[in-house]
Amino acid sequence: MSAREGPDVTAAEHLDRIVEAAQAAGADEAEVFGQRSVSRRIKVFGGDVEELDQAVRQGLGLRVLQAGAVGYAYTSDVTGPGVEELVCRALAHAAVTDPDEHALLATPGDGYPPVDVHDPRLDDLSIEQKIGLARDTERAALDHDPRVKLVEDTIYADADAGVALVSSLGVRGSYREDDCYLFLYVLAELDGAVETGIAYDVGRYPAGLDAGACGIEAATRACRLLGARACPSFKGTAVLEPYVAASVLNVLGSALTAEAVQKGRSLFARLEGTPVAAPIVTLLDDGTHPQGLASAPFDDEGTACRRTPLISAGVLQGFLYDVRTAHKAGRTSTGNGLRGSYQALPSVRPTNLVLEGPATPAAQIVAGIEHGVLVTDAVGVHSGANPVSGEFSVGISGILIENGRLTQPLREVTLSSDILSMLKGVVALGDDARWVPSGSVLVPSVAIEGMSIGGT
Amino acid sequence: MSGQDGRERPAADVAGTGAEWHGGIDAGALHSALGRALTRGGDFAEIYVEERDTLGMRREDRQVDQVTGGRESGVGVRLCDGERTYYAHSDELSEAGLFRAADTVAAACGRGAPGSVVDLGGVRSEPGRHPVAVPPEGVAIERKRALLEAGDEAARAAGGEVVQVTVSYGEGRQRILIVNSEGDAVRDDRTRVRLMTNVVAHRGDVIQTGYESLGGSIGFELLDESAAERVARAAAQKALAMLAASPAPAGSMPVVLANGFGGVLFHEACGHGLEADAIVKGASIYAGKLGEMVAAPIVDAYDDGSLPNGWGSAAFDDEGVTTARTKVIDGGRLCGYLYDRRHAGRLGASPSGNGRRQSFRHVPIPRMTTTYIDSGDATPDEIIAATPRGFYARSLAGGQVEPASGAFVFGVSEGYLIEGGRITRPLRGATLIGSGIDILNRIDMIAADMDIKSGMCGKDGQAVPVGTGQPTLRIAEMTIGGTA
Numbered sequence: 001m002s003a004r005e006g007p008d009v010t011a012a013e014h015l016d017r018i019v020e021a022a023q024a025a026g027a028d029e030a031e032v033f034g035q036r037s038v039s040r041r042i043k044v045f046g047g048d049v050e051e052l053d054q055a056v057r058q059g060l061g062l063r064v065l066q067a068g069a070v071g072y073a074y075t076s077d078v079t080g081p082g083v084e085e086l087v088c089r090a091l092a093h094a095a096v097t098d099p100d101e102h103a104l105l106a107t108p109g110d111g112y113p114p115v116d117v118h119d120p121r122l123d124d125l126s127i128e129q130k131i132g133l134a135r136d137t138e139r140a141a142l143d144h145d146p147r148v149k150l151v152e153d154t155i156y157a158d159a160d161a162g163v164a165l166v167s168s169l170g171v172r173g174s175y176r177e178d179d180c181y182l183f184l185y186v187l188a189e190l191d192g193a194v195e196t197g198i199a200y201d202v203g204r205y206p207a208g209l210d211a212g213a214c215g216i217e218a219a220t221r222a223c224r225l226l227g228a229r230a231c232p233s234f235k236g237t238a239v240l241e242p243y244v245a246a247s248v249l250n251v252l253g254s255a256l257t258a259e260a261v262q263k264g265r266s267l268f269a270r271l272e273g274t275p276v277a278a279p280i281v282t283l284l285d286d287g288t289h290p291q292g293l294a295s296a297p298f299d300d301e302g303t304a305c306r307r308t309p310l311i312s313a314g315v316l317q318g319f320l321y322d323v324r325t326a327h328k329a330g331r332t333s334t335g336n337g338l339r340g341s342y343q344a345l346p347s348v349r350p351t352n353l354v355l356e357g358p359a360t361p362a363a364q365i366v367a368g369i370e371h372g373v374l375v376t377d378a379v380g381v382h383s384g385a386n387p388v389s390g391e392f393s394v395g396i397s398g399i400l401i402e403n404g405r406l407t408q409p410l411r412e413v414t415l416s417s418d419i420l421s422m423l424k425g426v427v428a429l430g431d432d433a434r435w436v437p438s439g440s441v442l443v444p445s446v447a448i449e450g451m452s453i454g455g456t
Numbered sequence: 457m458s459g460q461d462g463r464e465r466p467a468a469d470v471a472g473t474g475a476e477w478h479g480g481i482d483a484g485a486l487h488s489a490l491g492r493a494l495t496r497g498g499d500f501a502e503i504y505v506e507e508r509d510t511l512g513m514r515r516e517d518r519q520v521d522q523v524t525g526g527r528e529s530g531v532g533v534r535l536c537d538g539e540r541t542y543y544a545h546s547d548e549l550s551e552a553g554l555f556r557a558a559d560t561v562a563a564a565c566g567r568g569a570p571g572s573v574v575d576l577g578g579v580r581s582e583p584g585r586h587p588v589a590v591p592p593e594g595v596a597i598e599r600k601r602a603l604l605e606a607g608d609e610a611a612r613a614a615g616g617e618v619v620q621v622t623v624s625y626g627e628g629r630q631r632i633l634i635v636n637s638e639g640d641a642v643r644d645d646r647t648r649v650r651l652m653t654n655v656v657a658h659r660g661d662v663i664q665t666g667y668e669s670l671g672g673s674i675g676f677e678l679l680d681e682s683a684a685e686r687v688a689r690a691a692a693q694k695a696l697a698m699l700a701a702s703p704a705p706a707g708s709m710p711v712v713l714a715n716g717f718g719g720v721l722f723h724e725a726c727g728h729g730l731e732a733d734a735i736v737k738g739a740s741i742y743a744g745k746l747g748e749m750v751a752a753p754i755v756d757a758y759d760d761g762s763l764p765n766g767w768g769s770a771a772f773d774d775e776g777v778t779t780a781r782t783k784v785i786d787g788g789r790l791c792g793y794l795y796d797r798r799h800a801g802r803l804g805a806s807p808s809g810n811g812r813r814q815s816f817r818h819v820p821i822p823r824m825t826t827t828y829i830d831s832g833d834a835t836p837d838e839i840i841a842a843t844p845r846g847f848y849a850r851s852l853a854g855g856q857v858e859p860a861s862g863a864f865v866f867g868v869s870e871g872y873l874i875e876g877g878r879i880t881r882p883l884r885g886a887t888l889i890g891s892g893i894d895i896l897n898r899i900d901m902i903a904a905d906m907d908i909k910s911g912m913c914g915k916d917g918q919a920v921p922v923g924t925g926q927p928t929l930r931i932a933e934m935t936i937g938g939t940a
Binding site for chain 2: 045048049050051052053054055056057058059061070071072073074075076077082085086089092093094095096097098100127149150152187193194195196233263264265343344345379384386388389391393394395411412414416452454
């Protein structure tokens with residue numbers, strides 16, 4: 001489904017007229033964000049299509065400044081009456097919002113970096129071929145091991161999206177972005193006990209995805225946990241696989257925003273310039289990484305995207321800013337003013353988080369551990385890792401490490417510590433860095449000493 | 457609260473008069489779009505037309521800093537062909553957009569003889585099911601702002617250690633029209649309001665947070681300044697109580713789950729496993745267990761999408777099926793699953809009114825509405841007094857579960873030690889760990905103090921409003937992950 005009638009909201013000329021209309025209606029300044037996407041989502045089950053979803057989506061978000069206060073409104077109706085209503089609501093919202101000296105729009109900078117996230121090869125494969133990719137993924141998992149009971153979900157999805165931004169301060173830009181992914185959720189069974197495993201493959205064009213490898217990975221992840229049981233509690237080294245490390249980094253990422261710091265919600269407040277992690281840890285926010293799903297020439301309020309060091313060789317370098325939090329702190333925006341969709345105001349969020357450091361072969365890391373656990377899944381990271389207090393306690397699945405060897409699969413076990421002790425306890429980084437798409441994180445396996453493993 | 461400042465809505469909908477909201481698309485176009493969807497095969501076609509207006513307001517740092525809102529509208533066309541579902545949606549709410557979506561699903565199917573469309577009957581609607589006395593869109597925005605201020609002040613007045621207060625107000629009106637090739641036509645007009653408060657308290661090196669909310673499928677009559685103050689005080693008291701908390705010990709002990717928020721545990725650890733999509737795929741521990749004991753004999757449990765004015769309620773589900781109260785556990789015995797149309801068909805059951813979707817952008821799937829364990833006859837005090845040593849979970853932070861195994865982990869945002877039948881000291885950093893059926897079987901005391909809380913539930917990338925509830929109850933033994 002591609003054709004549609006009406007104006008293209010990712011055309012700057014169309015947005016210019018909305019900015020003019022908002023100012024004519026009384027806005028001091030105005031900024032319009034236009035978003036459009038054409039997307040597909042294919043779900044396969046038992047070798048057949050279970051669901052095929054095709055979508056066209058577009059909408060506008062209008063931010064106005066009026067007597068020092070912000071007002072925001074959105075609409076999916078981009079015709080004349082829809083836009084009139086949009087302007088009217090944004091101004092009405094500004095009228096009941098308190099003035100804020102830091103509420104500002106981005107000023108035009110020195111141009112945007114040449115970040116190219118558009119890939120015309122997204123449409124190289126037909127719908128039938130994309131269905132085939134999902135089928136191949138499911139088949140690979142089922143064929144890999146007889147203990148794979150079923151693949152509950154196999155999904156192929158892609159999107160061709162466009163974004164445009166225009167403001168009365170002269171910000172003006174647009175870009176297109178393409179991405180696609182495969183995902184599956186595998187159930188393996190042994191003696192009536194079920195274990196699960198997931199895998200993703202992410203790219204900009206479908207022919208670049210590896211269905212076989214993705215299916216096998218999820219099957220392997222589920223099967224290696226079969227026979228899992230609890231273990232006695234102990235203190236030791238935990239090796240977080242990339243999927244698990246990524247979910248911890250997402251918690252760190254939100255604690256490293258200026259928004260969290262300024263609102264007293266970050267354990268990193270006042271630690272700038274001090275060692276917060278082991279010297280082998282370097283963490284960046286990179287909004288320009290060619291492979292990053294969150295890469296773009298500019299953020300969702302018009303600031304150029306860039307690389308921002310957060311932790312270098314263990315020392316906290318700084319925080320992530322949007323225009324508002326930067327003004328409040330007397331800094332400049334780092335290009336991290338992002339919105340979930342045209343329905344939301346920008347807020348400070350990481351783009352692509354990248355964990356770097358000296359790499360050790362993953363097998364060598366395990367071989368060097370006397371008593372520990374390879375953590376393959378964690379549940380409850382969102383609620384169990386507290387970015388304010390630093391408390392960390394999550395449920396995990398994994399495999400016990402004894403004398404350098406992987407031994408007993410584990411379940412109903414908890415892993416706990418506190419976030420700063422964990423960062424300082426990083427003893428090795430693997431050579432297996434990969435992109436994990438929940439958030440957008442490039443991360444290897446991470447070995448952390450001094451973790452409490454809670455069992456029976 | 458009086459209804460004086462509420463702008464009156466037109467008189468209750470009368471089916472078929474043509475005067476009600478129809479998203480600008482007439483009945484003839486809907487009928488022909490169903491036909492176009494079925495031109496190249498398929499056995500069921502459905503159109504979902506939606507318009508949604510929202511307003512959200514936030515006060516933080518003593519300032520009303522965000523007021524946002526707008527309108528989203530569009531249409532989704534679903535075509536079912538045996539086990540296959542084709543879906544197309546567009547936010548172009550017009551006949552042209554509707555026909556394009558219908559042609560898209562027809563082209564995607566493209567492998568059979570044209571299906572037939574039953575003539576659409578009168579449009580059913582039941583405006584009296586969840587009455588709205590004061591439509592929130594008619595209430596002056598300054599009055600909503602006053603709620604935020606009242607909540608902020610009440611939370612700060614609760615104690616000098618309160619350092620941050622966030623009060624949020626949200627309202628939404630969702631109008632939908634659902635028609636399908638079997639001749640059903642349903643209109644629903646849903647209004648929801650909700651007030652939430654988050655409090656941060658600080659003492660020395662310790663920072664704690666507290667949260668409380670109040671919401672319903674109801675008008676602005678739910679909320680006034682005193683309601684805002686109650687919600688704010690409850691949130692503040694949680695944060696303040698936990699300032700003195702010591703790290704929770706890890707281990708196994710009896711757990712008393714308080715009423716209200718404790719229901720999240722049943723929702724996650726059991727409810728998701730009762731949703732018929734997991735049953736059909738054999739991906740739930742409750743599959744094949746209808747009629748079997750899955751809980752202690754004192755446990756009755758329900759899902760109720762018809763609960764009057766409930767946050768998770770509606771007159772119809774998002775497939776046009778009338779919502780209902782469904783008993784899922786009867787005296788410990790599993791007696792029902794939660795169905796949408798498609799999975800009910802697969803399992804030879806009737807749809808239970810649990811086919812829900814986030815918006816026109818989503819395919820309906822089986823979802824909970826308001827799920828709860830029913831009241832017993834003990835009192836909360838009796839339960840605590842009967843527990844020599846245990847853990848009292850007053851408020852849960854949220855958690856995760858794997859429906860396939862029923863294994864879950866929950867963070868406890870407000871927890872206490874029980875010693876000698878008395879609640880003694882607050883504990884922080886505790887998590888509750890276990891699996892659904894194990895825990896249900898270990899429930900050994902249930903009180904009569906039922907309470908239901910409002911929340912949002914995510915599944916398959918779709919968020920829908922749900923209610924979760926329970927009375928105070930005790931689980932004879934449960935694993936606690938702690939940091940002590």
